[in-house]
Amino acid sequence: MDPQRPSRTAEGAAALRVWHTLLDDPPHVFDDSIVRSMLSGPTRLVLHSPPSMVRNAIRAREALQPELAALRGQVVLRSRFAEDALDAALAAGCEQVVILAAGLDTTAQRRPELARSGAIFEVDHPATQAWKRERLPPDLGEAVRFVAMDFEREALDTRLAEAGLRSDVPMFVNWLGCTYYLEPAAVTATFEALGRIAAPGSEIVLDHWLPEPGLNWRPRLLLAGVRFAVALQREPLRCLLTAGELAQHAAAGGWQVAEQLDAKAQRERWLAGRSDTLSLPDFAHVTRLVRA
Numbered sequence: 001m002d003p004q005r006p007s008r009t010a011e012g013a014a015a016l017r018v019w020h021t022l023l024d025d026p027p028h029v030f031d032d033s034i035v036r037s038m039l040s041g042p043t044r045l046v047l048h049s050p051p052s053m054v055r056n057a058i059r060a061r062e063a064l065q066p067e068l069a070a071l072r073g074q075v076v077l078r079s080r081f082a083e084d085a086l087d088a089a090l091a092a093g094c095e096q097v098v099i100l101a102a103g104l105d106t107t108a109q110r111r112p113e114l115a116r117s118g119a120i121f122e123v124d125h126p127a128t129q130a131w132k133r134e135r136l137p138p139d140l141g142e143a144v145r146f147v148a149m150d151f152e153r154e155a156l157d158t159r160l161a162e163a164g165l166r167s168d169v170p171m172f173v174n175w176l177g178c179t180y181y182l183e184p185a186a187v188t189a190t191f192e193a194l195g196r197i198a199a200p201g202s203e204i205v206l207d208h209w210l211p212e213p214g215l216n217w218r219p220r221l222l223l224a225g226v227r228f229a230v231a232l233q234r235e236p237l238r239c240l241l242t243a244g245e246l247a248q249h250a251a252a253g254g255w256q257v258a259e260q261l262d263a264k265a266q267r268e269r270w271l272a273g274r275s276d277t278l279s280l281p282d283f284a285h286v287t288r289l290v291r292a
């Protein structure tokens with residue numbers, strides 16, 4: 001990442017979540033309309049509910065070329081996966097929530113009571129976090145515990161402990177939209193750091209993308225397009241992992257796979273029976289890990 005500049009992919013992912021609520025049919029897989037207020041002016045300007053003629057034209061296009069719908073789908077399905085897991089963790093009594101590579105994540109806005117209780121920690125690259133903090137309502141800006149750091153350079157466990165994270169009670173970690181932008185060594189280091197500070201029963205939910213070999217031409221083409229686009233934004237893809245490789249990286253930190261959904265399983269769970277064109281690329285996997 002460019003250390004001086006907020007992450008463009010963070011705003012892109014947030015815009016796709018809003019676009020899902022404007023273009024796709026209810027029920028929405030993940031409703032993050034609230035993030036709209038944090039988007040930059042130009043992005044907000046183009047995000048409007050399309051008139052039905054335009055909607056139909058977009059859908060006709062997406063039926064032939066599902067790539068844009070697939071990018072939107074991978075952003076909202078990963079968030080839905082994390083949200084369901086967070087609901088379950090909170091119901092089971094979890095008291096600490098860590099949002100890694102938070103970008104414009106809105107957990108704090110959607111769960112203000114949790115944020116006000118001091119339970120939410122947000123970790124992100126300094127430039128992205130500073131940019132997000134300017135956009136947060138002041139009371140939440142005070143309540144969330146922020147950690148500004150670069151995963152490639154600093155020790156996450158030390159920084160989280162300094163911010164008040166307890167290692168004697170379980171934590172829930174949301175780590176979405178990030179593994180593919182890090183060097184493989186930084187992915188392992190993150191699992192190791194979380195492993196050092198995690199009480200038994202802690203969980204991590206994350207997504208990862210499969211490498212090109214093994215994918216058919218359509219997701220391969222999409223991945224090539226994404227690779228090009230994010231490199232232009234100075235956030236190049238650095239770490240594509242098979243499910244087995246992800247499990248190995250995680251095991252280095254003492255994390256075990258509790259749930260791993262490939263694209264087919266996610267489509268069956270969240271896209272079956274939908275009347276719109278929302279889809280998901282084959283390379284998008286989501287995983288829930290636990291610390292025994």
Ligand SMILES: C[S@@+](CC[C@H](N)C(=O)[O-])C[C@H]1O[C@@H](n2cnc3c(N)ncnc32)[C@H](O)[C@@H]1O
Nearest residue numbers: 007009010013101102103125128150151176177
């Ligand atoms: C695509 S955004 C994902 C944001 C959010 N989690 C979501 O799902 O919308 C990628 C995030 O990873 C963060 N990131 C990328 N490389 C990083 C690094 N080396 N250290 C800290 N954060 C990093 C960016 O700042 C950005 O917030």
